[in-house]
Each structure stands twice: as structure tokens, then as C-alpha cells.
Amino acid sequence: MPINCIRCDKNKAILKRPKTADAMCKECFFFVFEEEIHKTISDSGIFKPGEKIGIGASGGKDSTVLAYVLKTLNERYSYGLELILISVDEGITGYRDDSLESVKRNQVEYNLPLKVVTYDDLYGWTMDEIVKKVGRKNNCTFCGVFRRQALDRGGLLLGVNKIVTGHNADDLAETVLMNVLRGDIGRLQRCTAITTGNEGAIPRCKPFKYTYEKEIVMYAYFKKLDYFSTECVYSPNAYRGYARAYIKDLEAIRPRSIIDIIHSGEKLAVKKDAKLPIQGICERCGYISSMNLCKACNLLEGLNRGLPKLGIGKTQRLRKIYNLSPSYSLNSSMNNLSLTSSQLSLNEVESCCARGENNNESCCSNKNSSCQNKQNQKLETIPDF
Numbered sequence: 001m002p003i004n005c006i007r008c009d010k011n012k013a014i015l016k017r018p019k020t021a022d023a024m025c026k027e028c029f030f031f032v033f034e035e036e037i038h039k040t041i042s043d044s045g046i047f048k049p050g051e052k053i054g055i056g057a058s059g060g061k062d063s064t065v066l067a068y069v070l071k072t073l074n075e076r077y078s079y080g081l082e083l084i085l086i087s088v089d090e091g092i093t094g095y096r097d098d099s100l101e102s103v104k105r106n107q108v109e110y111n112l113p114l115k116v117v118t119y120d121d122l123y124g125w126t127m128d129e130i131v132k133k134v135g136r137k138n139n140c141t142f143c144g145v146f147r148r149q150a151l152d153r154g155g156l157l158l159g160v161n162k163i164v165t166g167h168n169a170d171d172l173a174e175t176v177l178m179n180v181l182r183g184d185i186g187r188l189q190r191c192t193a194i195t196t197g198n199e200g201a202i203p204r205c206k207p208f209k210y211t212y213e214k215e216i217v218m219y220a221y222f223k224k225l226d227y228f229s230t231e232c233v234y235s236p237n238a239y240r241g242y243a244r245a246y247i248k249d250l251e252a253i254r255p256r257s258i259i260d261i262i263h264s265g266e267k268l269a270v271k272k273d274a275k276l277p278i279q280g281i282c283e284r285c286g287y288i289s290s291m292n293l294c295k296a297c298n299l300l301e302g303l304n305r306g307l308p309k310l311g312i313g314k315t316q317r318l319r320k321i322y323n324l325s326p327s328y329s330l331n332s333s334m335n336n337l338s339l340t341s342s343q344l345s346l347n348e349v350e351s352c353c354a355r356g357e358n359n360n361e362s363c364c365s366n367k368n369s370s371c372q373n374k375q376n377q378k379l380e381t382i383p384d385f
Helices: 026-044 061-076 096-110 119-123 127-134 139-158 169-182 185-190 213-223 239-253 257-267 295-304 316-321 349-353 371-375
Strands: 052-056 082-089 114-118 162-164
Touching: 026 061, 026 213, 052 061, 052 139, 061 082, 061 096, 061 213, 082 096, 082 119, 082 139, 096 114, 114 119, 114 139, 119 139, 127 139, 127 295, 139 162, 139 295, 169 185, 169 213, 169 239, 169 257, 239 257
Parallel strands: 052 082, 052 162, 082 114
Antiparallel strands: none
């Protein structure tokens, strides 16, 4: 027998919220969904009037709903924000090129500016080329590291104050679990924060921190939003997939478990004498890092030298075998350093060429260029907005 919406008690309920099991009509669900996100934004104070906000737009359900809801709330509550879409083209044929078409359609529909940055421009490699080199076991490591930096570099080019991403409650619960399994105290301590990266170039915010993935899907479906739903062709073997499957099993038994895992992560306390990584900057590219070389530079060096495993796991043995400069943890004197907009390029030019080590063996930031050519391929290789 049909029942009425639990909120308005007028319209017939057509859905049951995964988060609360409340039966609701479409209109009430839309309103409650948006208001909960507004409450998250208001309570955390992540935005200030007049700020320029970059929205990480992949064309998927999360980023599409994020762009739509942020635009709606910005107009409804006069946040006073300037919203810009930022997309990263990893160079995955048959996946990213199609999803970017969804982003471009949303750009027109939402009347928001769009900036696309590419792996090829930033790193000299596409994901298709990387997968040919490394196979499908560790390819998500490369993509995750490069994508995070690419978003920041796109944001720096546009001069945004913050970047917002569509990471939802399910994603955060998975991350807490993964960091527990890895014993990664440093990341575990900060992974549940609604804003991260304050010590780096651009803070990252997660307005969907308490929003369930299933509700995002329902919102996109009933709103008839235009999004790309195909899974990345390289992701089935990703480590996160196993954490996701476990979280889904928990949710089926007890939907509240997702929020409980996030709250547990928020309440975790680290012993005062625990040794935590110190945030400094990469000596090669200037990006935020707890090592002398950031993860992206390590991975990129491995690709360019034909040693794709160089940046994966503990690599000191490989570095010693091939007589490469060591990678080591930063000391506390680096703690107050931060990335500036002048340190955008991942090219090694300024660090190695300035030292006079301008031969092809030691200069490895471009797989097909000599050191002199690299000096001309800094940030200028990225198109202006």
C-alpha cells in the first residue's frame, strides 16, 4: 500500500533514503539532500564570500551533482562564490575523452567556466602510455598521484582559493579503512578532515563528507542530471576496490556503519610520542611532500629512466643499484616551507640544469627531449586559461 512522504505527509513517497530509511517524495528528498550539504558547509565554514572555488569535474555522478548543488546553494544562500570547473584529462582512450564531453555539456548548462589540464602537458605521459610500461597492477598509484597534483596545478593557474571535490561519505569510510590496514598514521590522522592541504598550495574541501553515495546517485537520477557512469577501464584491480566491497557489505547490514567509521576516524587520537611524517616541499618541483622528492617526481623519474617501479614502495635498493640520488624523509627544519605559484613545473630543469648537470643521463624530466629543450618546456607548456 502506498504511503505518504514522512516529511510533507502530502505527496506519495517514491523512494527510501539509504542513509535514514525515511520514505520521501522527490521534492522533499531534493530539499533535504541540499539542506544537509548546506549545513555541512555552514557548520564547517569552508567558504568565505568572494572566494574563487575550483570544482574538480570528472563528468561522473559525484562531481556533476557537486557542481549542480554548489551552484544551487550559492544562488539560494548568497555564498558569494565564483565557481570554476577544473577537469583533468589523464589520456585514457574510450573513457576520459567521453566523460569530458559530459563535463563540457554541463559547462554550458550550468554556465560555468571550464579549464582542462592534461597529463601529457604536465608530465609528458598519458595514462595509456603509462599502463603500457607498468601494467595494470600499480597503474592506479600513478594516476592518483598525478591527478592530485594536476588539479592543484590547474587551480594555481586559475588563481582559485580552494578546490572542492566530490569525495563522499563512502569514499571517506574506505580511506579510513585503507589507512588502518596500511598502518598509515599520518594519513589516518587527517583523512577525515573536511578541509585538507592547508599546508600546501591550495586547500581541498569535501562538501559531501557526510553524503552517502547511493543518495548522490538517486539525486542525479531523479534530477535527470547529465553524467558519465562508465567505470575506468584500468580500475578493476585497484586496492580501493576491496575496501569498497567491504564497506558495501557493512552498509547492507547496518547503513549507519559508513557514518560511524567516519566519526571513529575523527575521534582517533595519536600518541604524543608517535613519529609522524613532516610536511615540507619537494626539492625538485616544489610540491608539498614529506620526502625530499615528492611521489610524483619519483614516479616520473622511474618512467623516464625505464624503471617504472622506482617510485612504488621502498625503492632505496633500486636507487642504490642504478646510482641514483637517494630519497629520504624531510627533517623538522622543512616544516614551514610551502608551495608557491612559481614552482608549478614538474620538469627537473631548474634543479639539475642550474647545477650544470645538463646531460641526458641526469636530466630526466622529459622522455624525448634534451636538457636544453627542457629549459623551454616549463609552465609555458600548459595553455593559458
